[in-house]
Amino acid sequence: MALPAKGAPDIAQGFDSGGEKIFNRFNETPLAATTGTDGTRTLNTYYELRQYPGSPPRVPHDVPDSFSGDTLKCLSCHGRGGYDVTLDAYAPVTPHHEYENCFQCHVPRRTEKLFVETDWQSINPPLLGRSEMGGSPPPIPHTLQLREDCIACHTGNAAVAEIRVEHASRGNCRQCHVPMIATEPRKEFTRNK
Amino acid sequence: MKLNRRAFIKSAAAGSAIVAAGSIFPGISFAGWQQQEGASGQISWQKAPCRFCGTGCGVLVGVSGDRAVAVKGDPNCSVNKGLCCVKGFHSVQALYGKDRIKKAQVRRNGKMVEVPMTEALDLIAAKMKETIEKHGKDSVAMYGSGQWTIPDGYVASKLFKGCIGTNNVEANARLCMASAVTGFMTSFGIDEPMGCYEDIEHADVFVTWGNNMAEMHPVLFSRMLASRKRKKNVTIIDFATRTTRSSQAADKSILFKPSTDLAVANAICYEIIRNDWVNWDFVKKHTTFHKGKTNIGYGTEDHFSFTDVPEDISFEQYKTFLADYTPEKVEKISGVSAKDIKYMASLYGDPTKKVMSFWCMGMNQHVRGTWIQNLVYNIHLLTGKISTPGNSPFSLTGQPSACGTVREVGTLTHALPHGVVMNEHDREMAAKIWDVPVTNIDPKPTYHTVEMFRALDRGDIRFMWIQVTNPMVTMPNLNRYRNGALKDDRFIVVSDVYPTPTTAVADVILPATLWVEQEGMFGNSERRTQHFDRIVPGPGDTMSDTWQIIEVARRLGFQKQFPWGEDEYIGKIWEEYRRFHDSPKHNMASYEMLKERSGVQWPFVNGKETRWRFNTKHDPACKPGTDFDFYGKKDGKAWIWARPYEPAAESPDQEYNFWLNTGRVIEHWHTGSMTRRIPVLHNAMPESYVEINPEDAADLGVVNGEKVKIISRRGSVTMKASINGRGVPPRGMVFVPFFDESYLINEVTLDAFCPISKQPDYKKCAVRLEKV
Numbered sequence: 001m002a003l004p005a006k007g008a009p010d011i012a013q014g015f016d017s018g019g020e021k022i023f024n025r026f027n028e029t030p031l032a033a034t035t036g037t038d039g040t041r042t043l044n045t046y047y048e049l050r051q052y053p054g055s056p057p058r059v060p061h062d063v064p065d066s067f068s069g070d071t072l073k074c075l076s077c078h079g080r081g082g083y084d085v086t087l088d089a090y091a092p093v094t095p096h097h098e099y100e101n102c103f104q105c106h107v108p109r110r111t112e113k114l115f116v117e118t119d120w121q122s123i124n125p126p127l128l129g130r131s132e133m134g135g136s137p138p139p140i141p142h143t144l145q146l147r148e149d150c151i152a153c154h155t156g157n158a159a160v161a162e163i164r165v166e167h168a169s170r171g172n173c174r175q176c177h178v179p180m181i182a183t184e185p186r187k188e189f190t191r192n193k
Numbered sequence: 194m195k196l197n198r199r200a201f202i203k204s205a206a207a208g209s210a211i212v213a214a215g216s217i218f219p220g221i222s223f224a225g226w227q228q229q230e231g232a233s234g235q236i237s238w239q240k241a242p243c244r245f246c247g248t249g250c251g252v253l254v255g256v257s258g259d260r261a262v263a264v265k266g267d268p269n270c271s272v273n274k275g276l277c278c279v280k281g282f283h284s285v286q287a288l289y290g291k292d293r294i295k296k297a298q299v300r301r302n303g304k305m306v307e308v309p310m311t312e313a314l315d316l317i318a319a320k321m322k323e324t325i326e327k328h329g330k331d332s333v334a335m336y337g338s339g340q341w342t343i344p345d346g347y348v349a350s351k352l353f354k355g356c357i358g359t360n361n362v363e364a365n366a367r368l369c370m371a372s373a374v375t376g377f378m379t380s381f382g383i384d385e386p387m388g389c390y391e392d393i394e395h396a397d398v399f400v401t402w403g404n405n406m407a408e409m410h411p412v413l414f415s416r417m418l419a420s421r422k423r424k425k426n427v428t429i430i431d432f433a434t435r436t437t438r439s440s441q442a443a444d445k446s447i448l449f450k451p452s453t454d455l456a457v458a459n460a461i462c463y464e465i466i467r468n469d470w471v472n473w474d475f476v477k478k479h480t481t482f483h484k485g486k487t488n489i490g491y492g493t494e495d496h497f498s499f500t501d502v503p504e505d506i507s508f509e510q511y512k513t514f515l516a517d518y519t520p521e522k523v524e525k526i527s528g529v530s531a532k533d534i535k536y537m538a539s540l541y542g543d544p545t546k547k548v549m550s551f552w553c554m555g556m557n558q559h560v561r562g563t564w565i566q567n568l569v570y571n572i573h574l575l576t577g578k579i580s581t582p583g584n585s586p587f588s589l590t591g592q593p594s595a596c597g598t599v600r601e602v603g604t605l606t607h608a609l610p611h612g613v614v615m616n617e618h619d620r621e622m623a624a625k626i627w628d629v630p631v632t633n634i635d636p637k638p639t640y641h642t643v644e645m646f647r648a649l650d651r652g653d654i655r656f657m658w659i660q661v662t663n664p665m666v667t668m669p670n671l672n673r674y675r676n677g678a679l680k681d682d683r684f685i686v687v688s689d690v691y692p693t694p695t696t697a698v699a700d701v702i703l704p705a706t707l708w709v710e711q712e713g714m715f716g717n718s719e720r721r722t723q724h725f726d727r728i729v730p731g732p733g734d735t736m737s738d739t740w741q742i743i744e745v746a747r748r749l750g751f752q753k754q755f756p757w758g759e760d761e762y763i764g765k766i767w768e769e770y771r772r773f774h775d776s777p778k779h780n781m782a783s784y785e786m787l788k789e790r791s792g793v794q795w796p797f798v799n800g801k802e803t804r805w806r807f808n809t810k811h812d813p814a815c816k817p818g819t820d821f822d823f824y825g826k827k828d829g830k831a832w833i834w835a836r837p838y839e840p841a842a843e844s845p846d847q848e849y850n851f852w853l854n855t856g857r858v859i860e861h862w863h864t865g866s867m868t869r870r871i872p873v874l875h876n877a878m879p880e881s882y883v884e885i886n887p888e889d890a891a892d893l894g895v896v897n898g899e900k901v902k903i904i905s906r907r908g909s910v911t912m913k914a915s916i917n918g919r920g921v922p923p924r925g926m927v928f929v930p931f932f933d934e935s936y937l938i939n940e941v942t943l944d945a946f947c948p949i950s951k952q953p954d955y956k957k958c959a960v961r962l963e964k965v
Contacts, residue, residue, distance in 0.1 A: 050225045051873060052255070052263040056282050058873060100418050101442070104278045104411040107860060107877035114876075115869040117291040121229040122262040123236060145265060145275050183236045183255075183263075 018148035019174065021095075025151040026171030033081065034168035036157035039090045043125070043162045052122035053183060054142060056105040061087055063108050074102040081158050090158035095149040126182030128162060139180035150174075232257045240267055240791055241725035242715045243281040244708040245862040247339075247590025248272060248410050249717025250281055251791040254709055254728050261285035261709065261729050270791035272390060272717065278411040280862055283871045288707055288729070290691055290870030295733025298702040305702065310734045313701050314741070317658070318748030320684050324656040325357070331639055334361035334654045338661035339369055339592030339599050342713025343722070344766040345660065345738040346598035348755065350610065352742055355627040356751045360606045360614055360639045361654065365662040366592060366599035367642035371952035372557040373588040374600055376566025379503075379949070380574075380832050383778065383825030384600050387806040388549075388585030389719040389794065394420050395583025396549040398540045400430045402454060402569060403555020403956075405920070407438035408859035410553070410589055418442060430537065432457075433555065434956070435854060435884075435928055437920040447537070448923055451852055451957045453527035455561055456838035458568035459518035461538045465575050466512060470542030472577030479821050480574050481828060482511045484835040491560050491842035491945040495647050499948035506835060514835040526838060541572050547583030548573070553591060554856065558956050563949035564836035571833050579831075580808040580821060590718040592863075597716015597723075601779075602770065606645075607638035610773035614638060626772050628754055641951035643669075643944050650677025658686040660738045661705070665694040666864040666934055669953045670907050670944035688738050693866050694934050703741055706731035707867075712763040713739070714787060720803075721794045724787035739766070777814035778824065807831075841957040842945030845925060849905060849959035851889075852926040855938055856956075858919060865932035881933035882915040885962070886924045890916045893964050900965040903927065905958060908940030911965055927962065931955075 013020070026034075049057035077084055077091035084091055126141040140150075153159060155168040180186070236255035243250040251270020255263030264285050268275035297313035298305040324332050335349050341364065353362045377384045393399075393416045406414040421427035431443035432454070440446035449457055465471060485501040492499075506514075520531035520538075527534075541548055550573065556565045570579075570586055578584035590596055603609050610626075612619025614636055624631035640648050646668055648654040657678075668674040678685055678698045687699035690707045710731035714724045731737075736744075739762065746755045757765045764784045771781050774795070782793035794802035798813045807823050809815040815822035816829075823831040845851055860878035861868045868874045883901055885893070895901055895914045902911045912929070922928045929938040943958040 047225050051283055051286065052226060054263060054265060055225075056279065058877070098419065098422070099276070099415060100422070101407060101411055101415045103438070103859065104407075104415060105282060107279050107873060109873075109876040111876055111879040113879065114872055115865075115879075118286065118870065118872055119289040119291055119293075120226060120286050120872070121260060121289075122226045123232050123257050124228055124234050126234075143265065145268060183234065185235055185237070 017144040021149040022151060022173055023171065025149050029080070029151060029156075031169060033157075034151065034155040036090070037164065039157040039159060039161070041092065041158060041160045043160055046160045047125055051120070053125045059106050059108040061108075075100070081156060083157070090156070092158040093152040093156070095147045095152040097149075123183060130180075130182065137176040140177050141180070141182035143181055144179060150177075229257055229260065229262060232262075236263055238265070239709075239726060239728045240269075241709050241728065242593060242717065242723035242792065243277065244284050244287065244340075244593060244867070245280050246410060247592055247595055247718045248412050249593065249715065249719070249721055249723055249792065250277055250412050251723070252277060252281055252284065254285060256728060259730055261288060267791050272719070272721065272792065273412045276412055276415060279859065279877075280868060280871075280874065281412075283873050284708075286871040286873075287867040288710065292692060293732055294690060294692065294696070294702060294704040295735060296704055297734060298699075300700045310703075310736060313703060314744045314748060317686055317701055318745050321656055321745070321749065324684065328655050330357055330359040331361060332654055333357065333359060333656040334363070334640070334645055334649070334658070336642070336645065336657055336659045336662065336664065337362070337364040337599075337604050339364060339366035339590070339595030340661045341594060341598045341604070341738060342711070343594060343597050343602060343716065343770065344713055344763050345742070346594075346602040346604040347610065347766055347770045348739050348742045348746070349660070350602060350604050351627050351754060352746045352749075352751065354609065354614070354634055355623060355629045356633065356746065356749070356754055358633045358635055360635050360637070361645065362604050363606055363640065363642045363645050364599045364604045365642070365664065365667065366595040367605060367951065368558070368667060368953055368955075369554070369591045370557060370595045370600065371605075371641075371950035372559060372562025372566060372947050373590070375563040375947070375950040376570070376588070379501075379563060379834065380567050380570040381807075381823055381825040382827070385596055385720050386585070386587050386718065387580045387808075388587055389804045390416070391804060392549050392583050392585035392587065393417055395547055396420070396585065397424075397426060397546040397583070398428045398430070398548045400432055400537065400540070400548065400550045401439060401443075402550060402552040402565075403433050404552045404589070405433070405437040405439045405856070406551060406589075407442055409591070409857055411859060413551075413589070414439065414442070428540065430540070432537070435920055435922045435926065447529055447533050450526070450528045451844075451854070451926075452559070452561065452841045453523075453529075453838060454556070454565055455568060455836065456518060456523045456526045457529055457534060457537075458565065458572060459515055459836075459838065460520050460523040460534045461541060462568070462571050462575055463515040463518045464520060464535055464538030465542045465572065466515065468538070468542060470538075470544070471575050472544075475577030475821070476508075476575060478819075479823060479830055480833050481830045482506045482508055482833050482835070484510075484514070487837055488839070489948045492643070492948055492951065493842060493943065493945050495644075495651070497644075497948070501949055511833065511835050514837075518838075541576055541578070547581075548576075548578050549583065550586045551589060552587075553589040555956065556588075557952060558954050560842050560945050560947055560954045560957070561836070561839055562947040562952050562954070564834070567834040567836050570831070574831050574833050580805050582805065588718070593717065594715035596718060596720065597714060601716055601774075606641055609634075610770060622773065626769060643946055643951065643953055646674040646677060649683060650674060650680070652680070652682070655682060656684045656686075658688070659695060660688040660741075663689075663693045663695045663864040663866055665698055666931070666937060667939060668944070669939050669942040669955060671937055671939040671942075672908050673944075688741055689866070690735075691866050691870065693864065694937070704733060704735045705741070706735045706737045710735065711737035711739075713737070714767065717792070719794065721792040722781060722787060723792040724784075726788070739763070842954065843943050843958045845959045849961045850925070851960050851962060853903065853905065853938075853941060853958050853960040854922065854926055854928045854956050855931050855942060856928065857932065858930045861930070861932035863932065864934065869932070880913070881930045881936045881938070882913045882918065884915045884918060884920050884922050884928040886922050886926070887916050889924055890914060893962060895964050902963040902965050903929070903938070903941055903960050904963065905941040905943070905960045907943065910936050910938055910941055912936045927960065
């Protein structure tokens with residue numbers, strides 16, 4: 001199930017790259033769920049499902065043909081995460097649970113074959129651990145568009161091992177981590193004279 | 194192996210704080226994509242409208258070196274606000290199929306041979322001259338597309354209508370949007386929606402008429418769902434002939450029998466009047482009542498012609514006409530219960546609710562396509578729910594520039610960039626801007642699309658140039674038109690990006706640039722013009738469709754009309770074209786502004802976009818001192834039409850006992866020539882299928898995946914059955930997606946069309962099924 005919107009009543013929504021979502025998610029997720037480390041996902045399996053850094057991943061597991069627009073079925077696992085017995089895996093949590101037409105962007109794979117071969121290429125995924133100084137908090141290497149909810153992807157059993165944080169008990173991620181998009185040219189400060 | 198981050202870092206020799214993800218597991222590369230060699234790992238982003246449907250989502254194309262390598266939704270584009278669908282997110286992969294056409298080819302002794310571009314262009318010009326000399330100017334034709342950029346369509350019209358002097362210019366949007374246009378013209382006298390997508394956030398009720406938006410316009414559908422979630426009191430009604438993803442997401446699904454939407458729409462109006470939900474102030478001030486001919490035919494015979502004769506009627510006459518459409522009577526025709534009809538009427542009739550109606554191919558590809566548009570407008574006009582935020586009858590488009598190029602530029606046989614060829618003033622305006630003698634422009638339209646392909650079959654047309662479309666998959670009753678194209682002494686030129694069943698019938702193939710390999714503009718469903726730059730170079734000898742036409746025009750001696758240089762032609766063409774629309778009713782933004790913004794809506798007047806036309810508060814073209822001004826019609830009124838229910842051209846009978854309905858799926862766009870070359874999309878939807886109702890399948894003895902032969906009076910196709918799959922047709926109907934060139938369902942469909950719009954009906958013909 002999707003998270004209810006919980007911010008202070010009567011405030012504007014959707015500003016600061018949906019920053020409210022982080023607080024809601026932190027509030028709603030039991031500590032045990034954010035600190036779990038039993039998952040098996042790695043960056044390798046993460047990128048196998050994608051066509052370029054930031055593309056919507058394919059659905060890696062079987063979904064019945066009749067499985068269609070009933071979003072509760074997707075969000076029952078991917079809304080809050082948790083262990084799935086049939087797949088023996090922890091379900092990754094979506095960072096954009098407010099969108100309910102899941103198959104709009106995520107499709108399964110019914111064949112391995114291609115219609116014709118492709119010349120598609122893309123860039124390397126962003127580098128990890130780019131702390132500016134030894135031990136300083138690394139910046140956020142990706143855009144926040146559709147990925148505003150840090151806690152969804154970076155904590156808990158379903159988090160990709162390489163990007164899982166070890167201080168999930170803190171709920172104000174962007175207090176220390178700021179976006180510095182690794183795949184875009186870096187803008188240095190120059191003084192207007 | 195369970196991994197936590199600490200164990201993981203220990204195992205991955207992490208000597209440096211900077212670890213490239215790709216080097217974390219030495220020897221293993223990520224399977225998702227091939228990594229670009231020597232790339233900086235950095236992307237620059239440039240805006241473009243999406244290449245696919247008519248929604249017109251803004252995308253940002255990520256470029257590394259000279260390649261497009263990523264996509265994200267453009268947060269500055271008000272259409273989609275940063276969200277795309279699975280096609281848009283993977284759209285750039287359509288550029289990189291290995292079988293991309295990179296060289297010109299000509300047919301020699303039955304075989305296609307690669308030649309230099311200049312040789313192919315010389316041959317095309319020579320063949321056109323020769324054909325015109327032998328058979329007259331109306332023996333050469335251009336068949337274009339709602340995927341043409343605006344400059345593509347503009348130069349095609351200028352060359353054929355202005356210079357050569359033939360009205361043989363049509364576009365595939367005839368198969369897609371023609372009924373929408375004639376609907377607007379008959380009800381309002383001016384084309385394209387009065388409202389805009391912002392209506393979605395204002396509306397309380399959505400009724401989708403034969404329109405599976407969850408798959409076909411998913412970004413707008415999501416916008417609707419988001420609004421329902423936020424506002425809590427929003428109702429979505431899926432009114433359709435088949436159960437789909439949109440039905441699953443709707444609050445209520447109501448199924449009607451094919452073609453009976455006409456009867457239901459009239460019944461809704463009957464109820465609105467019976468309950469006195471009429472907005473009398475609006476109706477008296479802003480509407481007039483009319484009727485036209487009835488029993489208007491289906492156009493299945495060659496040389497079919499029809500002209501409607503409108504007559505004025507009174508409100509009382511209209512009310513008498515509606516007496517045949519009581520909910521109880523219509524229940525018997527339509528299969529929709531009187532209760533559901535009354536419910537729909539009550540939603541439209543409730544003065545406290547703002548209502549949006551959405552439709553696309555269900556109402557357009559309809560042998561009474563113009564009528565059903567009129568009838569849905571009637572509902573909105575009787576209740577005065579139009580041209581105000583949230584009250585919006587909204588005709589969606591299927592192609593990225595069906596509006597921009599075909600409807601606004603007028604690349605249809607009767608049309609000009611402003612007005613129609615039949616009108617002397619419009620011809621004079623075109624001749625002046627085009628710098629051609631006015632006598633060049635023929636005042637008589639020639640062939641609409643179906644008749645144009647019939648003329649090719651008959652031999653009245655001998656030369657056809659096809660750009661950016663795939664008619665050898667999409668023409669209804671396809672066998673006839675393919676055989677026609679293959680006849681001796683027919684010369685077919687095809688400009689495309691990949692081999693298709695249409696390039697298979699070509700005598701010359703020109704390699705075209707695709708989407709962001711060229712500069713251009715599209716125009717989307719909500720009157721938004723969207724510019725894109727040439728973001729990456731096209732491969733090999735590829736050339737933009739606009740430039741191909743310019744090259745041929747110059748070879749035909751029209752240098753004066755096509756004088757532009759290759760580095761400036763798009764901007765120059767835009768500024769020339771814009772002169773046609775220089776009035777508050779249609780003013781368009783400057784080239785510079787289009788380059789800057791993620792789309793600009795017309796009418797663009799005094800630096801402001803017009804979001805709600807005909808509403809004096811929002812539309813500067815309205816007469817001051819009134820609340821609404823339907824200035825498209827000479828009487829300043831919107832027209833309410835008495836249009837009866839008439840059945841489809843071919844309905845199921847004893848022998849052919851099923852309806853055949855055709856359409857799309859979310860993964861593929863049109864004939865799949867682009868989307869099937871996108872790995873994610875092909876992997877998810879590798880082939881077409883026939884949806885059968887589970888009970889019909891049981892009667893046939895067919896289980897899921899077994900082969901079924903679909904047979905009509907025109908052809909047959911054998912494909913796998915899909916039972917309880919993506920969609921579920923009612924008993925007595927089958928549904929087939931048309932994207933798959935291996936299963937040409939259009940060999941089975943019927944070339945009947947709406948006599949007013951001449952748009953074929955791909956949703957209704959009779960077939961029988963055989964288990965194979």
